[in-house]
């Protein structure tokens with residue numbers, strides 16, 4: 397029998413799930429949410445492995461935000477566990493805090509030299525400041541520039557080239573600015589006012605977001621395979637915009653990842669949630685799930701992360717590659733989408749071709765609903 401919905405939503409990640417919830421609870425609309433994967437929650441999906449460890453299948457996801465509206469919205473669907481992410485990096489044979497901070501300086505340099513370098517940094521920028529590495533490399537003071545070059549070479553360069561397969565200069569400066577140098581002793585990776593993990597995991601939170609009267613979910617369902625038994629008035633597409641248009645303007649480049657999950661018979665494998673390997677090894681980082689979820693048992697699972705080239709149809713398009721030319725191609729797809737904007741909306745990490753953190757994806761979904769759907 398033919399079934400009609402007000403909305404068809406492609407993708408059960410943050411963007412799709414939240415818009416579906418809003419449509420049902422705030423506008424009294426019906427929505428069918430489809431996902432080609434066999435689960436909800438998009439890339440934030442977590443589940444227990446055979447050893448019983450809760451892990452993030454598509455890579456470690458740490459929730460942090462400065463937005464009260466985003467935190468309040470999600471708090472209706474989950475309780476939280478306080479968690480402040482800390483990252484160490486293997487640099488020059490030593491383990492230092494990442495982002496690079498005054499403690500990193502003290503570990504890598506003899507005491508007097510570390511004091512001298514800290515002094516010139518504080519003179520140049522003040523204490524408790526965050527400075528993007530590319531900006532620091534342009535500082536008029538030679539001593540600051542020398543230190544910046546050292547940090548760039550040992551902390552940023554290797555990690556960025558492994559992560560993206562490109563030189564830092566070939567990418568938007570926003571990439572290296574994401575992890576600025578901290579002129580402080582604060583060793584938290586994020587400084588956001590809200591840093592918590594969903595108490596029972598992300599998938600449980602998504603189950604509650606989607607459990608609304610009027611919302612139906614169909615998994616293992618690709619838009620391309622949706623039968624004629626389903627009809628709808630409007631479509632929200634949170635998949636890749638170039639794929640939707642059959643790549644008519646060309647492929648938008650993505651970076652993909654391979655995760656090697658290892659489970660060890662020990663309570664903890666490393667001192668903190670994440671250890672980066674900016675220079676040595678092919679992988680970029682090892683993340684230990686138990687630190688993030690704060691669960692303890694006799695076994696622990698880590699994710700060893702290998703960046704790889706993305707091959708459409710074969711690998712998962714994880715990260716849009718932030719370069720001007722890619723943005724221009726995306727703009728041309730947006731112009732194409734605008735011709736049919738009354739019927740089809742695009743949003744989310746793949747639809748907008750933008751690196752969104754989870755809180756930004758939530759914020760974008762809430763804003764889209766308020767401005768373009770109910771307005």
Ligand SMILES: Cc1cc2nc3c(=O)[nH]c(=O)nc-3n(C[C@H](O)[C@H](O)[C@H](O)COP(=O)(O)OP(=O)(O)OC[C@H]3O[C@@H](n4cnc5c(N)ncnc54)[C@H](O)[C@@H]3O)c2cc1C
Pocket residue numbers: 406407408409410411412430431432433437438439440454455456457458459460617618619620634635636653714715743744745746752753754755757
């Ligand atoms: C490795 C990695 C680590 C990350 N870590 C963090 C972190 O620590 N903190 C943080 O805040 N953010 C993190 N993020 C970002 C976070 O994953 C995103 O913000 C969030 O997933 C965006 O949600 P979305 O709904 O836009 O997209 P997605 O979660 O990608 O959901 C889109 C869904 O659409 C489905 N889909 C696509 N096309 C079709 C189709 N044609 N038919 C049916 N279904 C389709 C896909 O299967 C997918 O499930 C990370 C991202 C990655 C890749």
